[in-house]
Amino acid sequence: xxxxxxxxxxxxxxxxxxxxxxxxxxxxxxxxxxxxxxxxxxxxxxxxxxxxxxxxxxxxxxxxxxxxxxxxxxxxxxxxxxxxxxxxxxxxxxxxxxxxxxxxxxxxxxxxxxxxxxxxxxxxxxxxxxxxxxxxxxxxxxxxxxxxxxxxxxxxxxxxxxxxxxxxxxxxxxxxxxxxxxxxxxxxxxxxxxxxxxxxxxxxxxxxxxxxxxxxxxxxxxxxxxxxxxxxxxxxxxxxxxxxxxxxxxxxxxxxxxxxxxxxxxxxxxxxxxxxxxxxxxxxxxxxxxxxxxxxxxxxxxxxxxxxxxxxxxxxxxxxxxxxxxxxxxxxxxxxxxxxxxxxxxxxxxxxxxxxxxxxxxxxxxxxxxxxxxxxxxxxxxxxxxxxxxxxxxxxxxxx
Amino acid sequence: xxxxxxxxxxxxxxxxxxxxxxxxxxxxxxxxxxxxxxxxxxxxxxxxxxxxxxxxxxxxxxxxxxxxxxxxxxxxxxxxxxxxxxxxxxxxxxxxxxxxxxxxxxxxxxxxxxxxxxxxxxxxxxxxxxxxxxxxxxxxxxxxxxxxxxxxxxxxxxxxxxxxxxxxxxxxxxxxxxxxxxxxxxxxxxxxxxxxxxxxxxxxxxxxxxxxxxxxxxxxxxxxxxxxxxxxxxxxxxxxxxxxxxxxxxxxxxxxxxxxxxxxxxxxxxxxxxxxxxxxxxxxxxxxxxxxxxxxxxxxxxxxxxxxxxx
Ligand SMILES: Nc1ncnc2c1ncn2[C@@H]1O[C@H](COP(=O)(O)OP(=O)(O)O)[C@@H](O)[C@H]1O
Ligand SMILES: [Mg+2]
Numbered sequence: 225x226x227x228x229x230x231x232x233x234x235x236x237x238x239x240x241x242x243x244x245x246x247x248x249x250x251x252x253x254x255x256x257x258x259x260x261x262x263x264x265x266x267x268x269x270x271x272x273x274x275x276x277x278x279x280x281x282x283x284x285x286x287x288x289x290x291x292x293x294x295x296x297x298x299x300x301x302x303x304x305x306x307x308x309x310x311x312x313x314x315x316x317x318x319x320x321x322x323x324x325x326x327x328x329x330x331x332x333x334x335x336x337x338x339x340x341x342x343x344x345x346x347x348x349x350x351x352x353x354x355x356x357x358x359x360x361x362x363x364x365x366x367x368x369x370x371x372x373x374x375x376x377x378x379x380x381x382x383x384x385x386x387x388x389x390x391x392x393x394x395x396x397x398x399x400x401x402x403x404x405x406x407x408x409x410x411x412x413x414x415x416x417x418x419x420x421x422x423x424x425x426x427x428x429x430x431x432x433x434x435x436x437x438x439x440x441x442x443x444x445x446x447x448x449x450x451x452x453x454x455x456x457x458x459x460x461x462x463x464x465x466x467x468x469x470x471x472x473x474x475x476x477x478x479x480x481x482x483x484x485x486x487x488x489x490x491x492x493x494x495x496x497x498x499x500x501x502x503x504x505x506x507x508x509x510x511x512x513x514x515x516x517x518x519x520x521x522x523x524x525x526x527x528x529x530x531x532x533x534x535x536x537x538x539x540x541x542x543x544x545x546x547x548x549x550x551x552x553x554x555x556x557x558x559x560x561x562x563x564x565x566x567x568x569x570x571x572x573x574x575x576x577x578x579x580x581x582x583x584x585x586x587x588x589x590x591x592x593x594x595x596x597x598x599x600x601x602x603x604x605x606x607x608x609x610x611x612x613x614x615x616x617x618x619x620x621x622x623x624x
Numbered sequence: 625x626x627x628x629x630x631x632x633x634x635x636x637x638x639x640x641x642x643x644x645x646x647x648x649x650x651x652x653x654x655x656x657x658x659x660x661x662x663x664x665x666x667x668x669x670x671x672x673x674x675x676x677x678x679x680x681x682x683x684x685x686x687x688x689x690x691x692x693x694x695x696x697x698x699x700x701x702x703x704x705x706x707x708x709x710x711x712x713x714x715x716x717x718x719x720x721x722x723x724x725x726x727x728x729x730x731x732x733x734x735x736x737x738x739x740x741x742x743x744x745x746x747x748x749x750x751x752x753x754x755x756x757x758x759x760x761x762x763x764x765x766x767x768x769x770x771x772x773x774x775x776x777x778x779x780x781x782x783x784x785x786x787x788x789x790x791x792x793x794x795x796x797x798x799x800x801x802x803x804x805x806x807x808x809x810x811x812x813x814x815x816x817x818x819x820x821x822x823x824x825x826x827x828x829x830x831x832x833x834x835x836x837x838x839x840x841x842x843x844x845x846x847x848x849x850x851x852x853x854x855x856x857x858x859x860x861x862x863x864x865x866x867x868x869x870x871x872x873x874x875x876x877x878x879x880x881x882x883x884x885x886x887x888x889x890x891x892x893x894x895x896x897x898x899x900x901x902x903x904x905x906x907x908x909x910x911x912x913x914x915x916x917x918x919x920x921x922x923x924x925x926x927x928x929x930x931x932x933x934x935x
Contacts, residue, residue: 525709528674528782529723529772530699543713618712618758 246362247303253355254299258292261348264326266333269340270398270587276346282329291325294318295352302359312363315356322352323388330396344398344589371611378607398589399596406578406593414597416492417574420567421560421601424496428503429553435504436511436549437537446512453505461563464501465570468494495572499563503556510552514545547617554609561602565594625650626671626780626812631680633666641667642836643680648829650779653806653813655823657859658833664816667833668782671814672701684780699726702781702811706788708769710757716742716768717753723776741771745801763794770802774811783815787822799825820859824848824868832856845872849934866931870896875912875922878930884909884921891919899927 262276280288298318301311330343364377394400403410439446459467472494518541526536542549568576575594582590626648633641641663648654656664669675671682673694682689689697710719720741721734729737739749745767757765766786773781786802787795803826806813817823823830824844832839832847832855840852848868851857860868875898876891888911889901901910902924909923 519709519712521705521707521709522711524674525703525705525769526711528672528698528703528705528709530695530697530726531722532695535726540711618756 242305243303244305246358247299250302250355250359251299253351254295257348257351257355258295261351262346263348264329264333264346265344267342267344270342270402270589271585274342274344277329277333278348279325283325283332287325287328287332291321294321298356298359302356308363308366312360312367315359315363318356319353319360320384322349322356324393327388327393327395327397330394330398334396339401342398342401342589343396344592371614374607375611378604382604399592402578402587402589402593410578410593413574413577413594416572417561417564417576417598417601420492420495420499420564420572420574421557424499424503424560425553425557427496428500428507428556432504432507432552433511433549436508437515439508439512440515450505450509450512453508456501457505461498461502461566462569464498465494465566465572468497469570472497490571492567492572494570495564495567495574499560499567502563503560506552506555506559507549510555511545511549514548514552515541517548518544547613550609550613550616554606554613557605557609558602561598561605565598625685626814627681627683627686628667628671629681629683631667631670631682632678633663633670633675634678640836641670641677644833644836644838645680646831646838646841648812648814650812651806651810652828653803653815653826654829654831655827656814656816656831656833657820657823657827658818659859660818662833663836664818664833665784668784668814668816671780672698672703672782674698699723699776700778700780702773702776702778704770704773704781704783704786706785708757708765710765710769710772712757715754715756716747716760717749719757719768720772720775722772727776729776737775741775744805745771763790763798766790766794766798767801770798770805774805774809777809779812781811781813783813785817786815788817795822802826820861821868824871832859845869845934848872865933867896867899869934870894870899870927870931873930876914878926879912879920879922880926882909882921882923884911884923886910888913888918889922890914895922895927895930898922899924899931902927 258279263279264277264282265274266277266282267274279291282288283291295318298314301314326345326349333343334341364374369377388394435449439449456464469490473490522540522544523536526540531539564572564574565576565579567574568580575598578594579591579598580594582588582592582594628644628646628648631641631644632639644667646654656667658664666675670677671689673689710716711722714722717735717738720738724734724737738753742749742752747764747767752760752764752768757768760768766789770783770786773783787798790798799822802813805811815826817826827844829841830844830847831841832852834855840847840856842850842852847856848860848865851860871894873895874891875889875893875895878895879891884907886905886907889898891912891914898910902908908925909921911918911921913919
């Protein structure tokens with residue numbers, strides 16, 4: 225703050241620190257979450273209606289007071305214009321405590337030896353985590369961490385979550401009880417989910433980049449193809465998944481060998497094809513935009529010095545377009561991790577299986593077992609690929 | 625030697641270069657000058673086939689340029705453009721080594737050539753070889769662009785407004801450097817510019833273009849003295865003609881024996897500089913020195929006579 229103390233008004237501001245705008249919004253959110261939303265929902269078994277409990281009802285008195293105190297302290301630090309590192313550290317501590325005390329509440333509310341009682345995180349918990357995660361994210365942005373540092377923070381968070389899982393902090397929490405009943409299925413669906421998201425991305429990249437190069441070189445191909453891909457993107461996802469059922473079922477029934485290689489109206493094949501169809505436009509169009517964006521004088525010099533078309537493409541145009549192409553891949557990956565959830569509707573598997581089973585059984589805990597890993601996976605993919613894009617982009621050096 | 629014969633380029637209905645014929649002798653600097661859109665760039669790009677002619681031929685040392693693949697032709701011809709076109713993802717050294725690498729030179733030979741060129745362009749190899757182009761100033765980037773064009777020791781160098789983006793002081797330095805390098809290697813240079821001043825400074829021959837047609841192809845002195853058309857006359861600027869004429873020769877060419885009062889000027893300066901000095905200091909004669917030794921004088925009356933229209 226020292227460098228800010230240059231004018232009289234700044235001096236006043238230093239005595240009474242000014243408030244942070246985001247901090248005010250978050251303080252309001254926190255107040256609402258603490259006083260009007262349940263911290264946990266406690267139910268005698270997994271499908272009956274439950275009891276909504278605030279922090280004071282979900283934890284022993286002393287623990288509740290500690291948690292209230294930490295939340296209050298975190299909100300105040302969020303409100304003040306203190307250095308970003310403080311805000312990051314305090315919001316980190318609050319989120320960590322919320323997670324630990326959530327597990328504590330589940331232990332506290334579950335009678336010894338009872339395996340049917342369910343304690344789930346309530347809306348209040350989610351809003352509080354969201355609010356403090358926002359402060360942390362805001363602080364991270366203001367700290368302007370480099371790409372490697374951001375991946376470092378991500379690893380740290382992942383390690384903290386893994387440690388809490390391993391230590392059994394949440395063993396009495398509903399979502400982990402659902403997991404305990406479905407361990408093998410969970411990992412099988414996780415593999416399917418990752419295979420769907422990454423597999424469709426890989427195929428779309430292998431096909432989309434060459435198609436993008438073709439569109440870049442031949443304006444006739446570009447004019448014909450891009451509108452079609454654009455239209456595919458506008459088809460609602462469930463409709464697209466559904467639309468593929470009939471033709472693929474016909475293929476399976478009428479083309480010898482088709483069903484032998486896994487083609488059928490429902491299952492992984494149509495899910496893969498639908499995800500691939502959604503992936504194509506971002507990859508093709510980012511390839512075209514990236515190649516178009518290469519400085520014309522650079523292309524001209526490359527040709528003028530005697531590079532062949534392929535040498536210009538692989539030596540100059542593609543390397544310079546690569547950050548933009550990678551941005552397209554990032555868009556597709558995050559999009560596909562989310563969309564792959566819908567594959568479960570047509571028997572394609574993935575985390576969506578738990579989401580839709582959970583909806584069918586009105587068991588929200590089961591929905592969470594599918595939704596939480598999906599969100600986490602998409603988040604990790606976004607952070608890692610954003611960092612990669614930044615690493616491969618030309619460093620911005622002020623030119624003289 | 626470059627022989628351009630009946631060269632024509634037509635885009636749909638418009639003829640951009642119209643039956644241009646000219647011969648550029650070995651070791652000459654041919655400057656193509658004209659207003660923007662007159663077809664200078666197109667004419668130059670037909671020499672290395674970045675633009676394929678609609679009609680006409682280009683022969684280099686008697687060989688038709690179409691008798692080999694375009695990319696092989698281009699590797700024999702240096703190419704430098706405005707805004708330099710350096711590869712932003714490659715270091716200065718890699719940029720300069722581009723054509724030698726395409727030609728399959730051995731690595732040590734490329735490295736030696738890169739360092740030689742950097743030194744020639746007054747860039748310390750140890751300091752600049754591994755930098756990215758974005759870490760250089762505009763003038764340095766331009767020098768690397770020319771160094772890259774010269775890397776494979778081409779006999780011919782094509783330059784499209786190579787100094788267009790430089791400020792006046794750096795530009796005149798770059799022009800001097802180019803003249804020195806041309807003298808040293810005897811490279812044949814074809815240079816495009818819209819600036820008549822630059823054309824007169826650099827050109828041993830000037831080709832004046834307008835609306836795709838070659839209006840006049842002659843030495844600078846000839847162009848100033850006997851412009852072929854009104855348009856050429858306008859391009860020279862009638863008010864500047866005597867001074868342009870004087871700028872073509874150095875004091876050394878016209879020094880005469882005798883004494884004169886006051887500070888001496890160097891023999892390597894142009895007659896135009898000497899004339900300006902006479903007027904400014906109010907003297908009728910100025911002593912001339914070469915390497916610090918007085919070698920004679922130059923007189924106002926002689927300069928005035930030289931500035932008159934040649935008969
Ligand atoms: N690829 C092209 N297609 C159509 N017209 C072109 C093309 N390249 C150049 N031209 C036209 O040819 C004319 C001459 O261009 P150019 O040779 O670049 O002129 P200069 O270099 O003298 O400014 C301009 O009118 C330009 O618009
Ligand atoms: Mg031009």
